[in-house]
Amino acid sequence: METTQQADHQADHEDGRLSTADRRRRQLLEAADRVVLRDGPKASMNAIAAEAGITKPILYRHFGDKAGLYQALAVRHTDALLASLRAALDAPTDRRHRVEATLDTYLAAIEARPQVYRFLMHPAEDSQPTDRGFDVGRHSAPLLRRLGEELALVIAERVDLGPAGDRLARVWGHGIVGMLHAAGDWWLGERPCTRAELVTDLTDLLWGHLSTAGVLEGGPGF
Numbered sequence: 001m002e003t004t005q006q007a008d009h010q011a012d013h014e015d016g017r018l019s020t021a022d023r024r025r026r027q028l029l030e031a032a033d034r035v036v037l038r039d040g041p042k043a044s045m046n047a048i049a050a051e052a053g054i055t056k057p058i059l060y061r062h063f064g065d066k067a068g069l070y071q072a073l074a075v076r077h078t079d080a081l082l083a084s085l086r087a088a089l090d091a092p093t094d095r096r097h098r099v100e101a102t103l104d105t106y107l108a109a110i111e112a113r114p115q116v117y118r119f120l121m122h123p124a125e126d127s128q129p130t131d132r133g134f135d136v137g138r139h140s141a142p143l144l145r146r147l148g149e150e151l152a153l154v155i156a157e158r159v160d161l162g163p164a165g166d167r168l169a170r171v172w173g174h175g176i177v178g179m180l181h182a183a184g185d186w187w188l189g190e191r192p193c194t195r196a197e198l199v200t201d202l203t204d205l206l207w208g209h210l211s212t213a214g215v216l217e218g219g220p221g222f
Contacts, residue, residue, distance in 0.1 A: 024062070025062055025072075027052070028048075028052050028054075028059065028062055028063075029072055029073060031048060031052035032048045032051075032052075032073060033073070033076075033116070034051055035048045035051045036115055036116050036119045037113065037115050037116060038115070039115070040114075040115035040116075040118045040119055041118050041122050043119055045065075045069070070119075073116075073120070074142075074143045077116060077120065078143055081106070081109055081147075082147070082150050084105045084109065085105055085150075085151070085154075086154065088101040088102040088105045089102050096203065096207065099203050099206060099207070100199050100200070103199045103202050104195065104196075106180050106184065107184055107195050107199065110188055111188065111195060117188065120143065121181075144178070144181060145174070147177045148170070148173045148176075148178070150173070151173035151174075151176060151177055152172065152174065153169075153173075155169040155172050155173055156169035179202065179205075180202070183202060
């Protein structure tokens with residue numbers, strides 16, 4: 001039987017190994033980001049392993065397959081985007097400006113890193129043989145659902161939508177994310193107008209009902 005001292009030593013050892021593994025995983029994700037910024041949806045496991053200075057089996061050991069790596073990158077970028085969206089929603093300004101800032105934050109993110117956006121949202125037309133069976137659409141749907149649910153929570157916390165508020169907040173959250181995804185995807189591909197013009201036009205579309213909704217008493221407002 002282990003003594004308390006031995007158990008503590010083992011726990012410390014395991015914590016140290018976990019910390020090292022986490023650091024290594026972050027380094028691999030950073031290498032994957034560099035390849036995705038360069039190659040977009042065509043980024044392959046071979047290229048990412050080479051960028052990280054490791055063999056592909058080691059990369060598989062950390063992420064399993066391309067789907068596992070995709071999921072890790074999606075969480076990484078979604079977390080960062082959600083933090084930026086929350087900051088925009090909580091900015092000390094009037095409601096319309098906050099709506100505009102929130103829409104602009106999303107569009108600015110995909111404009112700044114279009115290759116990352118395309119990797120997360122669009123399959124490569126010429127996937128590597130080892131990547132066959134990787135369906136980006138199947139994996140990107142949970143990403144959009146998560147954004148919709150997170151936005152719904154923010155709306156529910158800030159806007160008085162009446163007795164059916166929770167349901168309506170989810171409708172609005174997923175509807176806004178769907179609108180932003182479709183409009184942003186079209187805009188990024190065609191660039192038919194400036195980002196500022198698109199933000200204004202989308203805000204006008206949302207503003208009809210949102211501008212008349214009350215603020216929840218005691219809430220942070222919106």
